[in-house]
Amino acid sequence: TLAALIFDVDGTLAETEEAHRHAFNLSFAEAGLGWHWDRDTYRRLLRTTGGKERMRRYAQETGQPAPDVTALHARKTETYARQLAQGLALRPGVADLVTAARAAGLRLAVATTTSAPNVQALARACWDRDADQVFDVIAAGDEVPRKKPAADIYTLALARLGLPAGAALAFEDSRNGVLAARGAGLRVVVTPALYTEAEDFTGALAVIPSLESAHWPEPLATALAGV
Ligand code: XBP
Ligand code: MG
Structure with a gap:
């Protein structure tokens, strides 16, 4: 599950x-x-x-x-x-997915190449909260020596969650991200972004236009059904 x-x-x-x-x-x-x-x-x-x-x-x-x-x-x-x-919008569906996941009792983590202060800046801009109030676990930037497509940042996030890869689902927008998540043994859902839309997402569980609920693949749809 x-x-x-x-x-x-x-x-x-x-x-x-x-x-x-x-x-x-x-x-x-x-x-x-x-x-x-x-x-x-x-x-x-x-x-x-x-x-x-x-x-x-x-x-x-x-x-x-x-x-x-x-x-x-x-x-x-x-x-x-x-x-x-000065302002930044979350991509469509992100805010609702995070809210629904919380309501369903799922834990939330970040695994990113970007520097930790950038995660904080995004959380403040988009949620008006500190990043550690939005996410239970944050793995970011230079915390690992090898960045994506290496699996290290996802392996670190899983270790901090204390979960095996099979108990989690990753969300990415790039080929490097898919390779990193897959390298850590994770299933990964891709929402292609402006700079990554032409990339090869082989290995993804699903490639969907946004994280809005209409597009949620299994096992996400089931986990969040009824919340
Ligand atoms: C994003 C990146 C980052 C940002 C810049 O990759 O490659 O380097 O462009 O962040 P992903 P920093 O979404 O796959 O994590 O300048 O803080 O490194
Ligand atoms: Mg990315």
């Missing part, structure tokens, strides 16, 4: 990647780096998960010395939080 839901953040709970992209670009401009990531460039760069890893990868690709990634990323994280504080 289903005891917990584990959510990816970026692209799954909300369409956050444009806010990330703008925050990266602002930090590059402030540093006088001469870098600018347009949408096509960013789509390609998203294959490298993690903001710091993405910046290092871009320097490598373009044959430039790596900048001070730690400082750039700290500024990027501040800028991102300020942007989210």
Whole structure:
């Protein structure tokens, strides 16, 4: 039976990647780096998960010395939080799914590549609550050495939940996320996002346009029936 839901953040709970992209670009401009990531460039760069890893990868690709990634990323994280504080919408169905899961006694977790402060910024913007009031378990960013598509962040979330993979269901928007969840032995439901809609989601339990209840696959529909 289903005891917990584990959510990816970026692209799954909300369409956050444009806010990330703008925050990266602002930090590059402030540093006088001469870098600018347009949408096509960013789509390609998203294959490298993690903001710091993405910046290092871009320097490598373009044959430039790596900048001070730690400082750039700290500024990027501040800028991102300020942007989210101005408003962010959850994707359709997310708020109701979280409410229904709570009512059904399911536990809620996050397994994300994004930095922990970004999870907090999203929870404040979308739920007006602290992230740890919305989610029982948060596994984020640099808590694991290997980011998605490695399974580590999902394995960590499961360990913190104290549950085997068979008792949980993961929610993702990307191929890297599907690979990570599957690597941890989880079933995974995919809601493709703006930057990931053309990706290959082989291995997913279901690929649905949104998390609205009309689309809920088994075992979710049964677990939440009648709440
Ligand atoms: C999302 C990411 C993140 C964000 C930026 O992947 O790759 O790196 O773009 O976050 P997923 P940070 O949704 O698969 O977790 O800059 O904080 O790393
Ligand atoms: Mg994602």
